[in-house]
Amino acid sequence: MSTTLPDAAPASPGGETPERRFPSAPLFLSGPAALLFAALVLTPLFLTALLSFNQFDYATGRTGGFTLEHYLAVVTDEYYLEIFLRTFRISALATAICVVIGVPEAYILSRMSNPWRSIFLLVILAPLLVSVVVRAFGWSMLLGPEGPVNGALIALGIGRMKLLYSEGTVVVALVHVMLPFMVIPVWTSLQKLDPAVEQAALSFGASRATAIVRVVAPQILPGILSGSLIVFGLSASAFAIPGLLGGRRLKMVATVVYDQYLSDLNWPMGAAVAVILLAANLIIMLTYHRMVEGHYRRRLG
Amino acid sequence: MTRNGPVALFFHALVVIFMLAPLVIVCLVAFTPENTLSLPTRGFSLRWFEAVFHHPDFVQSFWNSLWLAVLSATLAVALAVPASLAITRYEFPGRGFLNALFLSPLIIPHLVLGVAMLRLFAVVGAAGSFGWLVAAHMVIVTPYVMRLLIAAISGFDRSVEQAAFSLGASEATVFRRVTLPMILPGVTGGWLIAFINSFDELTMSIFITSPSTVTLPVRMYMYATESIDPMMAAVSALIIGITAVAVLLLDRVYGLDRILVGQQ
Numbered sequence: 001m002s003t004t005l006p007d008a009a010p011a012s013p014g015g016e017t018p019e020r021r022f023p024s025a026p027l028f029l030s031g032p033a034a035l036l037f038a039a040l041v042l043t044p045l046f047l048t049a050l051l052s053f054n055q056f057d058y059a060t061g062r063t064g065g066f067t068l069e070h071y072l073a074v075v076t077d078e079y080y081l082e083i084f085l086r087t088f089r090i091s092a093l094a095t096a097i098c099v100v101i102g103v104p105e106a107y108i109l110s111r112m113s114n115p116w117r118s119i120f121l122l123v124i125l126a127p128l129l130v131s132v133v134v135r136a137f138g139w140s141m142l143l144g145p146e147g148p149v150n151g152a153l154i155a156l157g158i159g160r161m162k163l164l165y166s167e168g169t170v171v172v173a174l175v176h177v178m179l180p181f182m183v184i185p186v187w188t189s190l191q192k193l194d195p196a197v198e199q200a201a202l203s204f205g206a207s208r209a210t211a212i213v214r215v216v217a218p219q220i221l222p223g224i225l226s227g228s229l230i231v232f233g234l235s236a237s238a239f240a241i242p243g244l245l246g247g248r249r250l251k252m253v254a255t256v257v258y259d260q261y262l263s264d265l266n267w268p269m270g271a272a273v274a275v276i277l278l279a280a281n282l283i284i285m286l287t288y289h290r291m292v293e294g295h296y297r298r299r300l301g
Numbered sequence: 302m303t304r305n306g307p308v309a310l311f312f313h314a315l316v317v318i319f320m321l322a323p324l325v326i327v328c329l330v331a332f333t334p335e336n337t338l339s340l341p342t343r344g345f346s347l348r349w350f351e352a353v354f355h356h357p358d359f360v361q362s363f364w365n366s367l368w369l370a371v372l373s374a375t376l377a378v379a380l381a382v383p384a385s386l387a388i389t390r391y392e393f394p395g396r397g398f399l400n401a402l403f404l405s406p407l408i409i410p411h412l413v414l415g416v417a418m419l420r421l422f423a424v425v426g427a428a429g430s431f432g433w434l435v436a437a438h439m440v441i442v443t444p445y446v447m448r449l450l451i452a453a454i455s456g457f458d459r460s461v462e463q464a465a466f467s468l469g470a471s472e473a474t475v476f477r478r479v480t481l482p483m484i485l486p487g488v489t490g491g492w493l494i495a496f497i498n499s500f501d502e503l504t505m506s507i508f509i510t511s512p513s514t515v516t517l518p519v520r521m522y523m524y525a526t527e528s529i530d531p532m533m534a535a536v537s538a539l540i541i542g543i544t545a546v547a548v549l550l551l552d553r554v555y556g557l558d559r560i561l562v563g564q565q
Binding site for chain 1: 304305309310312313316317319320321322323324326327330337338339340380381383384386387388391393396399402403405406408409410411412413414416417418419420421424436437439440443497500501503504507508517518521522525526529533534537540541544545547548552557558
């Protein structure tokens with residue numbers, strides 16, 4: 001674009017676009033949004049990073065000075081280590097289940113014909129827009145002591161089980177919340193796939209399984225990877241699901257930060273855990289970005 | 302096109318049941334005549350919906366959430382339209398950085414944004430202010446609006462604008478009569494998705510709402526951690542209803558698959 005060109009050139013009819021007349025236009029246009037984001041994203045994150053290095057006095061509740069003790073606590077204290085490990089375990093499990101359910105489901109959806117395809121895509125994706133509190137509450141009713149799942153277990157002669165406030169429940173509810181994030185990227189990469197290629201493999205005598213493993217899978221792998229990273233990142237920072245279905249004992253990183261801030265009032269400790277969570281998320285996302293870019297460069301090069 | 306086999310369709314049915322079960326049970330239990338969370342086996346009753354409308358805290362939180370969502374969606378669109386014009390149409394220093402900054406709330410966990418905002422509000426003395434809560438919500442809904450607007454603006458033919466300019470229309474007229482109507486589906490779609498996201502937001506809001514600005518999801522979370530009765534189910538059913546209306550509107554205006562899955 002020619003935003004820096006001087007106006008000396010004779011104006012050709014219809015060629016005089018606003019950019020040329022006002023080189024400062026992008027500043028005015030993006031200025032208000034940039035100010036908002038500087039004030040409410042960059043500043044608070046910076047303040048929180050600073051806060052995480054402050055000392056905290058339990059007696060007076062005052063903060064100040066400089067210390068690394070909060071970060072040290074996270075890597076040495078059994079309590080925090082256990083919570084980070086649990087968060088990692090639950091998120092990894094939820095991600096794996098999302099792959100196992102989401103990838104075949106996206107494949108099945110892509111082989112349907114309209115109107116079923118649009119209807120079921122809506123059914124799978126629309127729960128994404130319903131508040132997560134409502135979905136967590138739904139699961140607590142389904143899995144509660146008087147809920148239909150326990151009813152079925154009793155009817156089958158297995159007997160009542162205590163399902164709520166267990167890691168299993170948290171994983172199931174997380175899978176429910178995260179599944180659309182797996183279906184979307186896999187679906188997108190399936191849309192780019194030429195069905196003729198799979199047909200060709202079949203017509204050359206490949207079995208259905210071979211065609212899927214050797215032809216379809218490699219092409220949708222970037223979609224699966226993208227979905228896995230999104231699901232893992234969102235699960236690791238999930239708050240409402242462990243908060244409502246994990247009970248008091250089963251803490252995850254997000255619920256611990258909440259406790260530090262609103263019960264213990266140890267803001268610097270909570271800030272340190274939040275900074276670690278943010279750093280982990282950014283590393284995952286940037287690694288993914290690198291990987292995808294590398295992937296495309298290899299394909300183009 | 303090859304068809305799905307019976308095994309595939311069975312698997313698909315299980316996934317659909319899994320996705321819908323928690324929402325369906327909430328809507329059923331909301332109509333129970335009993336005092337406990339149970340399926341309505343002895344007929345339907347609206348008593349728990351009545352209880353919601355007579356519960357001052359829930360009514361207050363509903364209006365808070367509604368105003369918050371309307372204001373933050375509207376203001377976010379007002380900022381995002383010029384910002385996405387700048388990003389799609391101009392080449393300027395810092396363009397890539399601004400683009401990344403405007404989309405960054407998508408990859409920053411809401412929990413981190415929540416504690417960060419809490420810290421900022423404490424420092425500037427804005428704790429509990431509704432105006433600052435609106436600004437915080439603007440930050441989290443703006444990326445959704447920007448994505449749709451950038452797609453809408455880059456996908457349109459600029460020769461129409463050029464024609465209007467060459468016929469002597471002013472900047473303001475071209476924007477009002479040509480540009481805006483052409484990106485209108487992106488604007489309304491962006492507003493609706495912003496509204497839904499603000500209305501549903503829990504994790505950031507729980508850190509920065511005060512007793513007078515508590516939003517509906519935060520109120521429900523607090524309520525659910527203390528006691529659970531069918532009133533929760535009734536509130537949830539109402540939220541599912543509101544979301545369903547918004548989703549249908551969104552589907553009409555913009556196409557839900559286009560918003561959720563992206564341009565094809």
